Amino acid sequence: MASQSGPLVIVGGAEDKTGECRILRRFVELGGGKHARVLVITVATKLPVEVGAEYIDVFQRIGVEDVRTFDVSHRDAANAASAIQMIEQATCIYFTGGDQLRITKLLGGTRVDAALHEAHHRGVVLGGTSAGASMMSSTMIVDGQAETNPRPSIVDMAPGMEFLDGCVIDQHFAQRGRLGRLLSAVAQYPHHLGLGIDEDTAVIVRDHVLQVIGRGAVSIVDAGKVSYSNLDRVRRDESLALCGVQLHMLPEGCGFLLRDRKPIPDFEQWLHRKELSS
Incomplete structure (x- = not known):
């Protein structure tokens, strides 16, 4: 086994x-x-x-x-x-x-x-x-502008260390106003979930299930069901239009099913039910 x-x-x-x-x-x-x-x-x-x-x-x-x-x-x-x-x-x-x-x-x-x-x-x-969080994903954010609206030019991406597939991770998230650059990242990589993790906050990932712990929250940006994007028509310094993006705000006690792209509002209850059914 x-x-x-x-x-x-x-x-x-x-x-x-x-x-x-x-x-x-x-x-x-x-x-x-x-x-x-x-x-x-x-x-x-x-x-x-x-x-x-x-x-x-x-x-x-x-x-x-x-x-x-x-x-x-x-x-x-x-x-x-x-x-x-x-x-x-x-x-x-x-x-x-x-x-x-x-x-x-x-x-x-x-x-x-x-x-x-x-x-x-x-x-x-x-x-x-x-930085030790950002590098966990297969594609990582290496730099970008904060506290601004989504534009292709405000985020720079590069290959990560590939410990976590299917996600792009940003950190110091709420404290540094990084929602715009995470939206810009997932607009260009819509097959990836965007994980924005606040300071003194962490996600524990096991078997494609995410659990939130700590003082802040985790913002999960899902562009998988975007109904409209102008990414193919704008210049790199022009504003992005994104319709149908899902945003989940998850504090401690919540979780997320990464493969199913579904939030878990009560992680302990979900875990208990999972243990009973196994």
């Missing part, structure tokens, strides 16, 4: 690191609790020592005894045997924030890239915040 892939914990950035640390605690619980072996990957940031030290302190404060950091400043390091060994020993792997293009540029196609996918497939928990 094939093993089930591990959960993805995708965080919208600015997760609580000084209070209850609910999101990070949940991440650790999924990976073994007090027996978890956490690997923090700092490749996205230009301050790996400082950021790594901060996360070591946080994870130790919430009870993790085995927490390590791993940085990659050049692609040779992403092909080293020692890097593969660290990934193979971890039960939880967490990507920090920074620049998502650094992640794909330095890890894409390397032995570390392959080892991360192998780890996920055998059940290891993968988490990421901010």
Whole structure:
């Protein structure tokens, strides 16, 4: 029997690191609790020592005894045997924030890239915040304008690390006014769902089912049933017309069926019914 892939914990950035640390605690619980072996990957940031030290302190404060950091400043390091060994020993792997293009540029196609996918497939928990969230999808947002109306030119896209298919992820969502650029992204990739994750908010994805946890909400943009779009007729700097887009606002306690494109208003009730029927 094939093993089930591990959960993805995708965080919208600015997760609580000084209070209850609910999101990070949940991440650790999924990976073994007090027996978890956490690997923090700092490749996205230009301050790996400082950021790594901060996360070591946080994870130790919430009870993790085995927490390590791993940085990659050049692609040779992403092909080293020692890097593969660290990934193979971890039960939880967490990507920090920074620049998502650094992640794909330095890890894409390397032995570390392959080892991360192998780890996920055998059940290891993968988490990421901010840039570490955006890179989870097969197509990612790398840059764009905020607080403006949808236009093709306001969002730049690139291949991601392909841990989550069928979605485009944006982070710091409500706090930085990024609905326009997410709409622009899904207008160009309507087969993808747009996930806009607020700060100190996360989605846990298991078996194509999404659960929302944290202080804010997750905005899900579904362009699958768009009845009209002028994308093929406007210049890149002109405004987009989109009719029939669905927008779901999901705070903690809600969920979403990614394959069926259906919201779950009460996740615990849905889970209970699923367990009774299995």
